[in-house]
Amino acid sequence: MPVKVITTELGHSIPPEGPHTITTHAPGWDTAIRFRSGDPALFAQMKSMYPRFVPFCETRQLSAAIGSKLGFPEGYACLPFLSPDIFRLATQFATNHHRDKDPKTKLTPQELLFRVADVAAVRLYVVAYPVHKTPGIIGLWQNLGTGISTRLSEHLLTQIDSLTAHLFSANGGTLEGLAVPEPTYLPEGPEHGGLKERVVGLLKREAIKEVGVGKGDVYLYGAGMAAIYGAHQAMAKVRKGPVVALGSIFPSTYHLFGESPSGFKHFGDVRKDSGVLEKLEGYIQGEKAEGREVGYVFVEFPSNPILVSVDLKGLRGLADKYGFPVVVDDTVGSFCNVDLLPAADVVVTSLTKSFSGYANVMAGSVTLNPSSPHYPLLTSTLATIYHNEVFTSDAATLLSNSNDYLARSTILNRNALALTKFIESYITRPESPVIAVLYPMTSDTLDNYRSFMRAPTAEFTLGYGCLFSIDFEDKECAKAFYDNLAVYCGPHLGANLTLALPFNELVFGRDPDDAKHHAAYGNRAEQIRVSVGLEEEEELIETFKVALGFAEAEKKRRNSTAH
Known part of the structure; x- marks a missing residue:
């Protein structure tokens, strides 16, 4: 079976791409490193993004429109939220000692500007900050996950001209004792x-x-x-x-x-x-x-x-x-x-x-x-x-x-199990740089997992989920595999199509101490995380077989060079 060719351009989502898709295709190990370092040229190519990482698409447009209407100073950007607690949390986050690692991006309380505005009967609590200090505040959006969605942003953008600013105005240094307008939140249906x-x-x-x-x-x-x-x-x-x-x-x-x-x-x-x-x-x-x-x-x-x-x-x-x-x-x-x-x-x-x-x-x-x-x-x-x-x-x-959650999950369980069994067979091959396949089925904690499995039924085939990781001997072999793996590359799991990512290198690789701590219990940089999708089992096996061949070739090349 021929390997499927990925035609999606860098920065676009996995198919079917739409206004609210939450993935981004960023192929290649070096691209992941650029992503980790915040390369502005790379981010300029992004047409789709996981919305919890940074405000994107409609949410970014809404933030810009709010900033313009509220008249924030030049060089400022803003983040909209639904809860007034965000003002207190923003000050705590921006001035936390964890921000001391990069004095250039650490904010003072006075640099944070707080405003309240109503758009289409939705009350927004807006945190504004100097754009060049985004790394010092963006974790507030990423780690709490309480930012507004792209669909809500799309809805509010259609009525942005109705924006009404409250008289409330403060910054992180003057919030104490001020009465913040009560929230509206969102109705349930x-x-x-x-x-x-x-x-x-x-x-x-x-x-x-x-x-x-x-x-x-x-x-x-x-x-x-x-x-x-x-x-x-x-x-x-x-x-x-x-x-x-x-x-x-x-x-x-x-x-x-x-x-x-x-x-x-x-x-x-x-x-x-x-x-x-x-x-x-x-x-x-x-x-x-x-x-x-x-x-x-x-x-x-x-x-x-x-x-x-x-x-x-x-x-x-x-x-x-x-x-x-x-x-x-x-x-x-x-x-x-x-x-x-x-x-x-x-x-x-x-x-x-x-x-x-x-x-x-x-x-x-x-x-x-x-x-x-x-x-x-x-x-x-x-x-x-x-x-x-x-x-x-x-x-x-x-x-x-x-x-169709159960029907899809049957396929995810099947594909992940088939792939992990196939890749596990490479561990014993002398020419292979694969040293482990990490999956509940291959773990020495399998009994712990099985202790909490539900009973099997005719409508659903139980399994171990869609996620697994592959450990390689070294980064060079992991990179050779990843750079030649014809699947979508980026964050997320549980999607309709298979996704891969050098997860640990991306999230821990910037800080050597951080990387060492997490590698000690198994989160190695020489590891590729895979979330299987709904493709045909045979297609996936053939795709991974080709990429594993490149990893083996890299090991052979390095061994021949060493001798």
Whole structure:
């Protein structure tokens, strides 16, 4: 079978490209490095972008229009949000000691300008900042995930002439004591209720243990990171103490927790013989000896990008023993394959990924476990702090996309398993630079994963999700493979088409200390992350076979040069 040729130009989304697609095709290892360094020439070529990275398309146009109408100084840009909390958070973020790494981009409170404006009955809280200091503030948009969507932006742009500015005006140095206008947030419609019903139905489907979860236990957010931030906010209200994360977690989650006022502790290695639960218990006991408690423990199941599955049963035992909540991100395993409510007090999910499946909308969910001892307090807390920020059109798109979630997930499970088995056969070939395939099926923590798999049914073939990674001997071989892999290249997972990315080199490669820390538990720079799509199995195998041939040729070339 001939390998499919990718004709999509750099900077465009995977097909079918549309006004709200959330991927970008950035082929080549060197392109990933340029992306990491923020090369302006590269970003000028981008016609599509993951909207949580930076405001893009309609959101960028809306931001520019708002900035013009509000009359911000020349050289300023702005970010619109729906919550007034963003003013306080912006000041905290911009002046946090983590910004000290780059004094040129660290902002002073006085440089942040805060305004409030109404457009089409939607109240926006606008944070303006000097453009040349964007790296010092953009994490506010990236790590919280609470920025407005492209569909909402598109809607507001049609009525931008109705913009009314409030008399409120402040900067980060004068906010204290000022009365900020009350928010409007967004109305909920039948689409939101339909989404909650679908999530509940999937959580109950072939459940390991019935926990009585209902629509009222599901909270919708504008992005997966917004869901994590929402759960984090609720936990901070009910539990004082550091967040503890086990295993590999998404970089934005890592940064969010790393700047938590209550502290952050990370145990990266959760492999079978890591002794991570013993280390966790020792840490908990040490905190108690100092008169402190752990706030909560967070895990991804399995973890992105190394697909290790922590011992959730053992973690649940520790949680019951010491009284801390467990928050589990099930995005990679996905609703259809795993039931995590028996171990989790809270389940967070990026609905942007395989639940949506078509890479054209963003959302997330937080589900509270009614059987949890923390349920009453968490429920009452979210009743006071939760507000809908999911635009009706986004909810409708997500509801429509998820109609075929189970059918698509069967194919994703099948393709990923077939590819990982094929690539795993290369490990024993002397000429091959492949040293490992990272997937729940190949991990020494497979039993942990299988302990939470749902029962098989005739309508759905259970599996291990769409994501896996390939470890190579060195960067040169990883690069040779990636540069010749005829799939779409860029961030995202769970899309309709296969995506690949030198994930760790992209997100950790700028800081050698950061890279060393994450490589120690498996997030190696010599690794390529792959999210399979809905292509034919044989086509994918042939595509990867060709790219692996280039990696083998690079190893042969280097060996011959060395001798």
